[in-house]
Amino acid sequence: MLTVHEHLVKNVHLGAENSLRDGLLTIAPEEIRALATHPLIRSVELHIVRPGESIRIIRVLDAIQPRAKGGDGAVFPGFLGPARVAGAGDTHILSGCALLTVSPLPRAQEALIDMAGPGANLSPLARENLLILEFTPVEGAPWGEYEAALRLAALRVAAHLGGIARSAPPGRRLRVPPASSAIGLPRVGYIYNIQAQGSFKDTFVYGRSARDILPTLITAGELLDGAVVSGNYGHPSLKNSTYAHLTNPVVKELLSRDGDDLAFAGIILKPEPVTLEGKELVAEYAAKLASQLNWQGAIVTKEGGGNADTDLFLAAEKCERRGVRTVLLMAELAGPDGRTPPLLGSQPEADSLVSVGNYEEPVSLPSVERVIGGDSLRLADGPVAGPLTIPTAPIFGALSPVGIGSLRARAQ
Amino acid sequence: MLRIVHYINQFFAGLGGEEKADLKPDVRSGPVGPGRLLQSLLQGKGEVVATLICGDTYFAEQPEESCRRLADLLFTLKADLILAGPAFASGRYGFACGEVARMALQELKIPAVAAIHHENPGAQAATAGAYIVPCGSSAASMKEALPSLLALGIKLAGGSAVSPDVDGYLPRGIRKNVTAELPAAVRAVNMLLAKIAGHPFTSEIPLPQFDRVPPAPPIPHSREATIALVTESGLVPAGNPDRIESSRASHFARYSIDGLQAFTPGKFESVHGGYSTDLANADPNRLVPLDVARRLEKAGRIARLYDYYFTTVGNGTSVQKAQAFAREIASEMRRSGVQAAILTAT
Numbered sequence: 001m002l003t004v005h006e007h008l009v010k011n012v013h014l015g016a017e018n019s020l021r022d023g024l025l026t027i028a029p030e031e032i033r034a035l036a037t038h039p040l041i042r043s044v045e046l047h048i049v050r051p052g053e054s055i056r057i058i059r060v061l062d063a064i065q066p067r068a069k070g071g072d073g074a075v076f077p078g079f080l081g082p083a084r085v086a087g088a089g090d091t092h093i094l095s096g097c098a099l100l101t102v103s104p105l106p107r108a109q110e111a112l113i114d115m116a117g118p119g120a121n122l123s124p125l126a127r128e129n130l131l132i133l134e135f136t137p138v139e140g141a142p143w144g145e146y147e148a149a150l151r152l153a154a155l156r157v158a159a160h161l162g163g164i165a166r167s168a169p170p171g172r173r174l175r176v177p178p179a180s181s182a183i184g185l186p187r188v189g190y191i192y193n194i195q196a197q198g199s200f201k202d203t204f205v206y207g208r209s210a211r212d213i214l215p216t217l218i219t220a221g222e223l224l225d226g227a228v229v230s231g232n233y234g235h236p237s238l239k240n241s242t243y244a245h246l247t248n249p250v251v252k253e254l255l256s257r258d259g260d261d262l263a264f265a266g267i268i269l270k271p272e273p274v275t276l277e278g279k280e281l282v283a284e285y286a287a288k289l290a291s292q293l294n295w296q297g298a299i300v301t302k303e304g305g306g307n308a309d310t311d312l313f314l315a316a317e318k319c320e321r322r323g324v325r326t327v328l329l330m331a332e333l334a335g336p337d338g339r340t341p342p343l344l345g346s347q348p349e350a351d352s353l354v355s356v357g358n359y360e361e362p363v364s365l366p367s368v369e370r371v372i373g374g375d376s377l378r379l380a381d382g383p384v385a386g387p388l389t390i391p392t393a394p395i396f397g398a399l400s401p402v403g404i405g406s407l408r409a410r411a412q
Numbered sequence: 413m414l415r416i417v418h419y420i421n422q423f424f425a426g427l428g429g430e431e432k433a434d435l436k437p438d439v440r441s442g443p444v445g446p447g448r449l450l451q452s453l454l455q456g457k458g459e460v461v462a463t464l465i466c467g468d469t470y471f472a473e474q475p476e477e478s479c480r481r482l483a484d485l486l487f488t489l490k491a492d493l494i495l496a497g498p499a500f501a502s503g504r505y506g507f508a509c510g511e512v513a514r515m516a517l518q519e520l521k522i523p524a525v526a527a528i529h530h531e532n533p534g535a536q537a538a539t540a541g542a543y544i545v546p547c548g549s550s551a552a553s554m555k556e557a558l559p560s561l562l563a564l565g566i567k568l569a570g571g572s573a574v575s576p577d578v579d580g581y582l583p584r585g586i587r588k589n590v591t592a593e594l595p596a597a598v599r600a601v602n603m604l605l606a607k608i609a610g611h612p613f614t615s616e617i618p619l620p621q622f623d624r625v626p627p628a629p630p631i632p633h634s635r636e637a638t639i640a641l642v643t644e645s646g647l648v649p650a651g652n653p654d655r656i657e658s659s660r661a662s663h664f665a666r667y668s669i670d671g672l673q674a675f676t677p678g679k680f681e682s683v684h685g686g687y688s689t690d691l692a693n694a695d696p697n698r699l700v701p702l703d704v705a706r707r708l709e710k711a712g713r714i715a716r717l718y719d720y721y722f723t724t725v726g727n728g729t730s731v732q733k734a735q736a737f738a739r740e741i742a743s744e745m746r747r748s749g750v751q752a753a754i755l756t757a758t
Contacts, residue, residue, distance in 0.1 A: 121591065186605060186608045186609070188601070188604060188605070188608075249595055249596070249597035250597045250600065250601075252597065253595070253597040253598055253600075253601050254601065257601060261605060262601070262605060296608050297604045297605075297607065297608045298604075299597075299600050299601065299604060325604060325607045325608050326604075327600045327601075327603045327604040327607065329596055329597075329600055330617055332587060332617060334587040337586070338586045338587040338588055339541070339585055339586055339587075342587055342617050342618070343617060343619070346619060348624075350619075351615060351619060352603055352604070352607055352613065352615050353615045353616055353617040353619075354596050354599050354600045354603060354616050354617075355596075355616040355617050356596050357589045358587050358588075358589050361588070361589045392589065402597075403595055403596035403597045403600070405596075406591050406592055406595075407589045407590070407591065407592065408589070408590060408592040408596065408599075408616060409587040409588060409589050409590070409616075409617075410575060410587065410588060410590050411575065411576050411577070411583050411584070411586065411587060411618070412574070412575060412576075412584060412586045412587070412588045
C-alpha cells in the first residue's frame with residue numbers, strides 16, 4: 001500500500017530558506033544549483049514562471065512533478081536510489097507545480113509552452129507554477145552523456161523539492177492499493193505503451209531502458225514513485241513526459257473508480273519496438289497477460305506518432321481476439337485543414353477510439369513579453385517572442401496520448 | 413436584416429423543363445418559386461433579396477464558368493447568406509446546388525447551405541467542405557426541407573458554432589480541435605464500460621471505411637482462362653463517344669478490342685482529369701496492356717482475351733458509384749465465362 005500526501009502549491013518563489021506554507025513554496029536557489037552541478041553542465045539558470053505570465057518557454061525537454069518519500073527509500077528508483085521495487089510507504093507530492101528542463105539538444109524536437117493566451121489553454125504545463133532549469137552544456141560535451149547528466153540533475157531537484165513538503169502541514173491523503181479488492185465489477189486494466197527506441201527516444205523503468213523488455217505488470221504506486229522516467233525528446237505533444245507518467249490521468253481515473261463501477265485490474269507496461277516482429281510479439285504478450293489476469297477490458301494508450309499507431313492497433317487486435325475489449329486514446333492526423341482522413345491505418349478490432357485532438361491543426365499564438373530557452377525557433381521564422389502560427393504538435397503535452405491535454409477533435 | 417440570396421434551377425423558377433436546361437446564370441430580384449416559401453418562413457428575420465437561376469445542363473457542362481458568372485452576380489448583391497435548392501434527388505440540380513454552396517463559402521466567404529438528398533451525387537460537395545442539409549428525394553418533401561435549410565443558414569450567418577451531430581448537416585470531412593467537456597481518460601473509461609456491458613457507444617474518430625475484399629482464389633490454369641482488361645484510367649476511343657466524365661464519373665463503358673493487336677495512339681485517348689495524360693496518350697498500352705496481353709495470348713500463356721475492355725474514370729468517383737460499376741462489370745464477366753481480370757489503375 002502506498003500513501004500519497006498531496007500538497008497543493010499555489011505560488012512559488014526563490015528565497016533564503018526552503019519552506020512550504022499556505023501553498024507558498026519557497027526555494028533556496030543555491031541548493032538547486034549544487035544539485036545540478038556536473039562536469040558536462042556549464043551552467044544552469046533558474047527561472048520561476050507562473051500561470052498567466054506573458055512568457056514563452058522553448059526547447060522544453062521534460063517536465064517532472066516534484067515528490068519525495070516520507071521515510072526510507074527513494075523516488076525515481078534506479079536513478080536516485082537502488083533499483084528496488086517501489087510503490088509502498090509514504091510519498092509526498094507537490095501538485096500545482098512542476099519542474100521543467102530546458103536545453104538545446106540535437107534530435108530534440110521543438111517544444112514550446114506559452115504561459116498566457118490561447119497557447120496556455122493547450123499545454124497542461126501552463127497551468128502549473130514552474131521552476132525552470134535552463135541548462136547549457138560545456139563545449140564539446142558528448143550529447144548522450146550531457147543528456148543523462150541533466151536528466152539525473154532534474155530528478156535530484158524534483159526529489160529535493162518534494163522533500164520540502166515533509167515538514168509542511170499534512171496534505172490531502174490518498175491510499176493507493178497494489179491491487180483491487182473490488183468484486184462483482186467489470187475487470188478493467190490499462191495497457192500502457194511506452195516508447196523506448198534508442199537514445200533521446202528512450203523511456204526508463206527502474207533506471208533501465210525499456211527497449212528490450214517484454215510487457216510487464218506495474219502498479220499505480222510504482223508509477224507514482226517514479227519507477228518510469230522519460231528520456232524521450234521526440235514529438236513534444238505526443239510523448240509521455242515524466243510528468244505524464246507521474247500524473248497519468250488514465251491511472252488516476254481507474255484508481256478513483258475502483259470499487260465504484262469497475263475493478264482496476266492492473267497496468268501492463270508495454271514497449272513499442274522498432275520492428276514489426278517485435279511489435280507483434282509485445283502486443284500478443286500484453287494480450288496474453290490481460291487474459292491471464294481475466295481482464296474484461298483495457299484502455300490502451302501510445303507514445304509518439306506513426307509507428308506507435310501500429311502498436312495501438314495491434315494491441316486492440318490481439319486483445320479483442322482474446323475477448324478483452326479495448327478502447328484506444330488516439331491523436332488524429334487530419335491535416336492542417338482537418339480534411340485528411342484522421343487515421344493512418346485501420347484494424348477492424350480497433351473500433352473504439354477516443355480523440356485527443358488533431359496533431360496538425362494550426363494555432364496562432366500572440367506575441368509575448370519574454371522568452372525562456374533561446375532566441376530562435378527552428379519551426380518558424382521571425383522573432384521568437386513575436387506572434388507565431390504553428391501546428392498544435394510542438395506545444396508540450398497538447399495532444400498527450402495519456403490525456404493530460406484538454407483537446408479533442410470533432411467533425412464540423 | 414439578413415440579406416439572403418436563393419439559388420434554384422430553371423424548373424423551380426417556372427421557366428421550363430429540359431428544353432430550358434441550357435439557360436445561362438441569371439438573377440431576379442426577390443424570391444421566386446420555393447423562395448416565396450422561404451420568405452414566409454423568415455418571419456421578419458431576413459429577406460430573400462434575390463434569386464439566382466441557372467439551367468441544369470448549362471451548369472453541369474460548364475460548372476467553373478457557371479460558378480464564375482454566379483460569383484459575379486453575387487458580388488453586387490451583398491448577400492449575408494446563400495441558400496441553394498432543395499435539389500431533392502435531381503442529379504444535375506444537386507450538383508449545381510452543392511457547387512454553388514461550396515463556391516460561396518470557400519471562394520466568396522459567404523455562409524451558404526444547400527439542401528440535397530443524401531444519395532444525390534451532388535451531396536458529395538459536403539466532403540469538399542460545403543454545408544449540405546439532407547432532404548427528401550422529391551419535391552413532395554419541400555415543406556420539410558426548407559425549414560432545415562433555413563435554420564442552418566441562419567445559424568451560420570449569425571456566426572454560431574455548428575456541428576453535424578447537432579445541426580443535422582452531412583459530415584463535411586473536416587475535423588476541428590475543441591476543448592473537451594470531459595477528460596479523455598474519463599471518456600475512455602465510460603466508453604470501455606459501455607462496450608463491456610454491450611451498451612451502444614460511438615467512437616470519437618470515424619473509422620476509415622476501407623472495403624476489404626478477399627482476393628479470389630488463383631485461377632488453376634491460366635492457359636485455359638479467358639482474361640478481361642478493366643481500367644479506371646479513362647482510356648476511351650478518340651472523341652469519348654459515351655462522354656465519360658473526366659472526374660466523378662457517373663458511368664463506365666465497354667469497347668470492343670476484337671481483332672485489335674494493340675491500342676493505337678490517336679485512336680484511343682485518356683479523358684482522366686486526375687493526371688497528365690501526355691505519356692499515356694503517346695502509347696495507350698501504358699494504361700491498358702493490350703499489346704502484352706495479345707502476345708501472351710499468342711504464346712498460349714492465356715486461352716484468350718475477352719472481346720471487350722471496360723473503362724471508367726476513377727478520379728473523384730465515389731466508392732458507392734464504383735461499387736455499382738463493379739457489380740455490373742463482374743456480372744457480365746460471369747455471364748461471358750471470364751475467369752480473371754487485369755485491372756489497371758492510375
